[in-house]
Amino acid sequence: MALDREQVVDAAWHILQTYGLGDLSMRRLARELGVQPGALYWHVANKQELLAVLAQRMVAPLSTSSTGAPTTGASPAGTSPAVADDDATLLIARFRSAVLAVRDGADVVSVAHALDPSGMQPTPLLTAALTRAGMDPAPAETAALTLVRFTLGSVTAQQTRESMDLPTATMAAEFEAGVRAILA
């Protein structure tokens, strides 16, 4: 009953989650799906496109959940700038968790984010949160980029260590300290 693009992406997602980027080869993926390697190229243009789709899937939960907050209309009377700043802190923490949860997630998301820095989540959501917190749009966007790049640098380091069974006990606290410094 004919392979489709979704099955290809799902199988790739499973390999990435379970075995990491080093094991996510087009040949391995084809084997897992019971087809010849060439068959995959009917459903995806190439490996790069496949990785871009996986990156989108990793950050998708950020857009679907809370903190997408009031963009239209004025902020509710009770919403102070401090609360919106907490929104940014929460948002970047959720981004980190999402990327950290997938093996080699940072490597995959880093490429996607480099291609579209201001369009890809969590950048637009962060920029909105920081604007709500009282920043002008331009510095808000710059601060959002700083947060995302710092986070990707941190998670890349952590996942590299995890892949080598080195300790990572201090890294969550270091991440939080970095976020505080950037938003201070």
Add this chain to the structure above:
Amino acid sequence: MALDREQVVDAAWHILQTYGLGDLSMRRLARELGVQPGALYWHVANKQELLAVLAQRMVAPLSTSSTGAPTTGASPAGTSPAVADDDATLLIARFRSAVLAVRDGADVVSVAHALDPSGMQPTPLLTAALTRAGMDPAPAETAALTLVRFTLGSVTAQQTRESMDLPTATMAAEFEAGVRAILA
């Protein structure tokens, strides 16, 4: 007259500089040196070790030059905290330049830095500069890690874009804004 380790590293360095990480294979390196691939394994344990040596070579200039400043004895009477803070700004900018100058430099240095975050340059030099600027040792080390991880995140993004011929005009300014935010 027998290959030695230095020739292997020099040739690898040349390939990395000129063609990037994608072209730095053990087989290609062997071809360039006029030997069989297996011969390389007499001089280096594996590709990972070779990349670690290249990472060291990229950051070596940082240790050999200025801003290594007075560690022993009290600061000169005229040296205010503000000056030492400028030292940190200068140091992280020089780190960025060194990594940015080598194709895919951020990928190579990121791994080395993940393995030894506090030992590898520029972390110890940065920590020293920030301590001179009046910070306590613990927060100084955390701030140094934040700076280095943000910088590696930024340069990774920029080099990804460069490898795809996408514009990078805004990225130097975004880097500087990030550094200011972190040190503010």
Add this chain to the structure above:
DNA sequence: ACCTGAACACCGTTCAAGT
């Protein structure tokens, strides 16, 4: 001590030909 030859177990991608 240092290197070759040859193998092992892989890659991503293309494309004529089949159904």
Add this chain to the structure above:
DNA sequence: ACCTGAACACCGTTCAAGT
């Protein structure tokens, strides 16, 4: 429309055997 078969041009690493 969708897939196979087969090829092209590669990988990193090991190791007996040669000099």
